[in-house]
Amino acid sequence: MVHALELIWKMLKRNGVLIETHPSGAKPSIGVRSGEKILPCGILEETDDFIEYFQAEEALANVASRGWFRLERRDDFHFIVLADTPDEFVKFLNENYSDAILKPEVYEKLVTRIEVEEHGGQVEMDELGRISRYMRGEEALG
């Protein structure tokens, strides 16, 4: 990860900017969205406990401490995924979240809650993302 940031440093102009987004590391919540309400059904687990996101934080802190990049701004935001059915949600996870574990009890809750909602519902995953803006530093690499 530090190597990738080193490459980016080399590719940027002197006053270049790096914008980086990654998951915060908090486990995404999963529920059913029906109209204005959200019915919680559980959380999404990952096989590696989201360790890579904490490693990303460490890499960014590392290059900032070396003066390669200077943090200007950072925010957390809710990244929402909506799927029309639990099966479509599972397909989406399989294609895009290779480490994800959707526990059977969470899946069952999604199916049941969508069935009992008078006006139906959609599966909602709420993942906390983090966005940061860095200014390229003038410190030489090394």
Added chain:
Amino acid sequence: MTVQLDPEQVEINLLKDYMGSLVDKRILEIGCGNGRLTWTYAGQAFQVVGIDPKAEAITDAIENLPKSMQGKVDFEACTLEEYANQHYEAMRHKKFDLAFLSWSL
């Protein structure tokens, strides 16, 4: 559409705010996938290069490239390291104003 990402466009709006003015800017988007975010800002930029190691996603991005952005946006299926190696000489004289590392560190 059966799966929607960021339906309220929270990420997109925040990203645009973070990017600021893109007039005359050269942008490198790392982890561009199928161009989901690229389309939202590329129109304002001078030039955009989007890279992603997933060849299938890059094929989708190229196929869905709006005509108005042809010649302005380039996509390549490669890793950051591969891109840096392939364009080493060119980048000594043609660096980027902004790099966007999208969910891929």
